[in-house]
Structure formats: C-alpha cells, structure tokens
Amino acid sequence: MTRAAVxxxxxxxxxxxxxxxxxxxxxxxxxxxxxxxxxLAPVFATLDNLHAYFDPRLxxxxxxxxxxxxxxxxxxxxWPLALRREAATRAVELHRGRGTRxxxxxxxxxxxxxxxxxxxxxxxxxxxxxxxALPPPPAAEIVVRVWPRGAAAVEAEQVHEIVRALVxxxxxxxxxxxxxxxxxxxxxx
Numbered sequence: 001m002t003r004a005a006v007x008x009x010x011x012x013x014x015x016x017x018x019x020x021x022x023x024x025x026x027x028x029x030x031x032x033x034x035x036x037x038x039x040l041a042p043v044f045a046t047l048d049n050l051h052a053y054f055d056p057r058l059x060x061x062x063x064x065x066x067x068x069x070x071x072x073x074x075x076x077x078x079w080p081l082a083l084r085r086e087a088a089t090r091a092v093e094l095h096r097g098r099g100t101r102x103x104x105x106x107x108x109x110x111x112x113x114x115x116x117x118x119x120x121x122x123x124x125x126x127x128x129x130x131x132x133a134l135p136p137p138p139a140a141e142i143v144v145r146v147w148p149r150g151a152a153a154v155e156a157e158q159v160h161e162i163v164r165a166l167v168x169x170x171x172x173x174x175x176x177x178x179x180x181x182x183x184x185x186x187x188x189x
Contacts, residue, residue, distance in 0.1 A: 056088035141172035
C-alpha cells in the first residue's frame with residue numbers, strides 16, 4: 001500500500017493562498033508552495049476521506065487486504081474485488097462461526113459460491129452431569145460435501161484450502177465434491 005503524489009491532484013488547502021499578503025504576488029513563493037501542494041495533496045485527500053478507508057465497500061483495493069487482516073478476515077488478491085470486499089465486510093460475522101458447521105458452510109458459500117453440508121461433529125461432547133461416563137469415541141473425521149451452485153465447477157483444492165484454514169486444527173476431515181445437492185438433505189445449504 002502506498003500513497004504518493006498524484007499528478008494533477010489539486011490541493012483543497014493550497015499553501016500559497018494562506019501566505020501573508022507580502023508573498024501573495026511573489027512568483028518564487030507561489031511556485032515553491034505549489035510544489036509543496038503537490039506533495040501534500042494526497043495526504044489531505046487521504047485524511048479528508050479517512051472514514052472510507054475503514055469501510056471495506058469503499059476502501060482502496062490496495063488497502064483492502066490490510067483492513068481484512070485487522071478483523072481476522074481471509075483475503076486473496078486473486079479473488080475478484082467484489083468478493084474481497086464482501087469477505088472483509090462479513091469477516092467478523094464469519095469469524096464468530098469459525099470452527100462450526102454453519103461458519104464453514106457460510107465461508108464456502110461466500111468464497112467459492114458452492115453449496116455444502118458438513119457431517120460429523122469432530123468429537124465435541126458435553127454433559128450437564130458431573131462425573132458422567134466418557135462418551136463413545138468420536139467419528140474419525142468430519143465429511144465436507146460440496147456441490148456447485150450455478151455454472152461454476154468446484155475446485156477440490158480450493159475447498160481443501162478453505163476447510164483446512166477454518167476447521168479446528170485437531171479435526172480430521174474429508175472433502176467430497178458432488179455433482180449436485182444430495183437428495184437426502186434437499187440442498188438446503
């Protein structure tokens with residue numbers, strides 16, 4: 001991310017106009033301050049629009065990755081700009097669901113545009129009774145089934161990258177790429 005001189009960007013606060021009357025007609029003083037205006041114009045433009053830098057829908061594209069990292073979002077410069085903005089906008093919401101079925105299906109839907117279903121619980125159990133018996137051993141893995149929603153094909157490696165990043169580190173998983181929504185789930189996700 002760089003903010004540098006922008007050719008032709010006028011300063012909203014030209015220094016020459018703020019000089020004492022003695023220098024108002026001094027050609028050297030006016031040319032010198034005009035050079036400073038060229039350097040300061042991007043700074044003023046950035047400060048005048050600072051609120052937009054913190055809104056993922058408005059921030060400059062080169063600032064978007066940094067902004068997404070502030071809120072724990074996922075960002076890939078190879079994604080279309082609209083998708084990057086949406087991922088940064090929904091980062092906090094997605095982060096709340098991280099490691100859950102809902103969070104994983106929402107992230108897959110947002111990033112890849114696929115339908116998905118997660119089967120298995122990764123071995124998480126709880127009890128209201130103290131000193132209760134241990135639960136049976138958990139399933140060896142969770143199964144993440146994905147299918148295309150629309151014309152786009154599903155890239156298994158992209159699914160693996162997202163699942164690997166979002167499931168708890170101790171959780172084993174398997175990805176199945178289906179041609180369409182499974183008939184028993186009715187494609188509700």
